[in-house]
Amino acid sequence: MNSMAIELLAPRYAIAWYPWAVQYFFLIAISYATLWLAAPALVFGKNTWLPTARLAMLACLTTTLVAPVALLADLHQPLRFWHFYAYATSSSWMSIGSLLLPLYVVGVLLLGWLAWRPALQANRQAPGLMGLIARLLSFGAAPTPRAALVLVGLATLALSTGIMLYTGAELAVVKARPLWNTVWLPPMLVASGFIAAAGLVLVLNRVSGMRDLTSSGQMLKVLLGACVVAGLVAGSWFLDGINANVGSVAAALDSVRASPSWRSTALWGGLTGLALFGAVLYLLTRPASRRPGLYAWAWVLGLVAIHMGWMFRWVVLMDVQHVARNSAGFHHYGIPAGSSGILGIVGTFGLWLAAVLMIDLLIPWRQARQGGSAADVSPSDSNAQPDAKSVEGAPSHG
Amino acid sequence: MDSIRRSLLGQLARLSAGAALIPLASVASAGINSQPPRREGDPTKRYGMVIDLRQCIGCQACTVSCHIENDAPLGKFRTTVSQYEVEHQDTGELATFMLPRLCNHCENPPCIPVCPVEATYQQQDGIVVVDSDRCVGCAYCVNACPYDARFINDKTQTADKCTFCAHRLEAGLLPACVESCVGGARIIGDMRDPESQISRMIAEHRGELMVLQPEKNTLPQVFYLGMDERFITRPLAEPVALEVLDPHGKEMGYEFHGH
Numbered sequence: 001m002n003s004m005a006i007e008l009l010a011p012r013y014a015i016a017w018y019p020w021a022v023q024y025f026f027l028i029a030i031s032y033a034t035l036w037l038a039a040p041a042l043v044f045g046k047n048t049w050l051p052t053a054r055l056a057m058l059a060c061l062t063t064t065l066v067a068p069v070a071l072l073a074d075l076h077q078p079l080r081f082w083h084f085y086a087y088a089t090s091s092s093w094m095s096i097g098s099l100l101l102p103l104y105v106v107g108v109l110l111l112g113w114l115a116w117r118p119a120l121q122a123n124r125q126a127p128g129l130m131g132l133i134a135r136l137l138s139f140g141a142a143p144t145p146r147a148a149l150v151l152v153g154l155a156t157l158a159l160s161t162g163i164m165l166y167t168g169a170e171l172a173v174v175k176a177r178p179l180w181n182t183v184w185l186p187p188m189l190v191a192s193g194f195i196a197a198a199g200l201v202l203v204l205n206r207v208s209g210m211r212d213l214t215s216s217g218q219m220l221k222v223l224l225g226a227c228v229v230a231g232l233v234a235g236s237w238f239l240d241g242i243n244a245n246v247g248s249v250a251a252a253l254d255s256v257r258a259s260p261s262w263r264s265t266a267l268w269g270g271l272t273g274l275a276l277f278g279a280v281l282y283l284l285t286r287p288a289s290r291r292p293g294l295y296a297w298a299w300v301l302g303l304v305a306i307h308m309g310w311m312f313r314w315v316v317l318m319d320v321q322h323v324a325r326n327s328a329g330f331h332h333y334g335i336p337a338g339s340s341g342i343l344g345i346v347g348t349f350g351l352w353l354a355a356v357l358m359i360d361l362l363i364p365w366r367q368a369r370q371g372g373s374a375a376d377v378s379p380s381d382s383n384a385q386p387d388a389k390s391v392e393g394a395p396s397h398g
Numbered sequence: 399m400d401s402i403r404r405s406l407l408g409q410l411a412r413l414s415a416g417a418a419l420i421p422l423a424s425v426a427s428a429g430i431n432s433q434p435p436r437r438e439g440d441p442t443k444r445y446g447m448v449i450d451l452r453q454c455i456g457c458q459a460c461t462v463s464c465h466i467e468n469d470a471p472l473g474k475f476r477t478t479v480s481q482y483e484v485e486h487q488d489t490g491e492l493a494t495f496m497l498p499r500l501c502n503h504c505e506n507p508p509c510i511p512v513c514p515v516e517a518t519y520q521q522q523d524g525i526v527v528v529d530s531d532r533c534v535g536c537a538y539c540v541n542a543c544p545y546d547a548r549f550i551n552d553k554t555q556t557a558d559k560c561t562f563c564a565h566r567l568e569a570g571l572l573p574a575c576v577e578s579c580v581g582g583a584r585i586i587g588d589m590r591d592p593e594s595q596i597s598r599m600i601a602e603h604r605g606e607l608m609v610l611q612p613e614k615n616t617l618p619q620v621f622y623l624g625m626d627e628r629f630i631t632r633p634l635a636e637p638v639a640l641e642v643l644d645p646h647g648k649e650m651g652y653e654f655h656g657h
Binding site: 003004005006007008009010011012013014016017074075076077080081083084086087088089090091092093094095096098169170173174175176177246321324325326327328329334 | 429430431432433434456473474475478479480481482483484485486487494495499508510511512513514515516517532533534535536537538540541542543544545546549550555556613614615628632633634635636637647648
């Protein structure tokens with residue numbers, strides 16, 4: 001039957017989830033991934049990971065605080081959030097997530113508090129607001145038992161796997177969006193979350209002035225591993241569906257074939273991923289003598305990694321919603337300027353930046369420890385004032 | 399989409415139309431993403447709709463009357479009629495194809511298990527409704543419906559959808575779209591009553607009825623008579639309304655496709 005059809009009349013279908021959702025998925029992924037980056041030192045006692053853990057804990061706590069705000073904002077009736085608890089529903093991944101999320105937030109806050117408490121206790125005599133905050137938050141002078149840190153850490157790590165699972169499953173169960181409806185989406189979200197988290201720690205390492213070489217090396221290794229995992233997951237997803245007529249890969253191929261913007265997105269994503277992987281591999285394979293000079297630029301790769309993590313979520317959550325389900329062609333989407341668009345995106349990042357600055361101003365996060373008391377916190381423990389000779393041209397900070 | 403896949407889906411559309419009619423039992427179970435129990439409504443009934451496309455002239459009376467009856471916001475529709483112009487490439491013959499769309503009140507509705515607060519639920523008579531006092535407006539159901547039958551109502555900021563005009567059915571009236579249909583193309587009724595018009599039509603046309611997107615396993619309960627199997631999934635058609643963008647990429651309006 002050779003025929004050609006033209007769609008004369010069809011409604012325009014608006015998107016249902018706004019960029020707030022991208023912000024939530026991005027921030028919560030950084031949150032759970034940085035928790036795992038903080039875990040080797042804070043929970044499992046590996047001292048070489050302590051500088052990384054300090055940076056990661058700062059990233060983890062701030063993103064954990066801001067992510068639920070973005071999530072709440074994506075509800076059209078945010079003041080009804082209590083309905084999640086009044087009418088919890090076992091059939092819905094979102095409902096399961098709404099029960100996990102507050103427990104996870106409390107876990108992260110507790111872990112951060114335990115890690116920062118010895119330094120807070122050491123700061124009790126400090127003048128001004130910093131001393132006041134330290135006195136208020138340190139809750140006495142008793143030492144922080146290491147076991148408490150391990151226990152809270154393990155519980156929060158367990159909860160974080162729940163967050164990984166629910167955020168992925170929430171999308172993967174939606175048959176109506178074939179691009180989401182694949183078992184490979186949840187692991188890809190986790191892998192790209194670790195890419196972005198390692199990138200953020202690299203950037204924080206630079207902008208905080210800590211410039212810890214060991215931490216940079218560790219983060220580059222994590223980046224490399226996460227890139228490999230992401231590549232394997234993407235490859236498996238593709239091979240898994242390449243011969244199928246329907247499903248996630250078929251829908252992706254249809255989109256790439258039919259839309260120039262999807263083509264350029266796929267090309268950009270693929271090339272950036274490969275370039276990131278190549279650059280990280282290059283840095284890691286340089287001789288030890290050249291590393292300090294090269295690692296000083298690792299933060300640039302960190303920015304690329306953050307971009308990858310965020311763009312992946314933008315494509316998955318926003319672009320997929322523009323693949324028409326019942327009408328021909330593609331929907332055009334211009335990001336609105338207001339709170340359901342650019343203002344929401346910028347606002348979330350602004351809130352996060354404010355959270356980072358508040359903590360940087362008031363909390364001695366650079367002296368986070370694996371438990372202990374105020375006496376254990378020595379000035380040499382702090383990386384707050386970098387040695388002026390070892391890092392030339394570093395901006396004075398803190 | 400190749401023709402083999404189309405005709406396979408066409409077969410599936412017919413099969414599931416038949417299969418959905420045999421046991422209309424609730425498939426409730428307790429697992430994640432499985433159907434929660436149905437509640438409210440008359441358990442002795444199962445509402446469904448047959449749309450006789452041979453009678454549809456695409457006048458959009460259903461669209462308008464639904465809009466007025468249910469006070470939907472501008473630009474969002476509980477029901478609407480998609481219209482296509484089909485050209486035979488060899489003979490150049492032209493035909494118009496009308497496809498009324500609405501909630502399919504599926505036997506296995508994917509929009510219901512995802513709701514985090516059970517604000518949307520299926521009545522025992524099969525009608526899928528939303529409790530707008532409970533709905534938090536998370537829009538998960540809007541994404542989960544493959545038929546784009548749901549939307550966020552800008553006035554209530556909650557999920558909105560076709561209810562088969564349950565409030566009218568309760569009062570012994572026909573849904574607005576059925577009542578206003580010029581050609582009598584929409585037939586609603588109780589499929590558990592063997593004497594109802596819909597039951598008789600289903601019995602008469604069993605082999606010809608088709609449903610939309612059968613491969614999603616939603617078991618729709620809106621059956622199309624006189625359906626072209628090329629339209630049971632997303633239509634492979636040229637979109638007519640091309641967006642006209644200004645130099646900044648902002649949309650200025652529509653332009654009709656030159657043909």
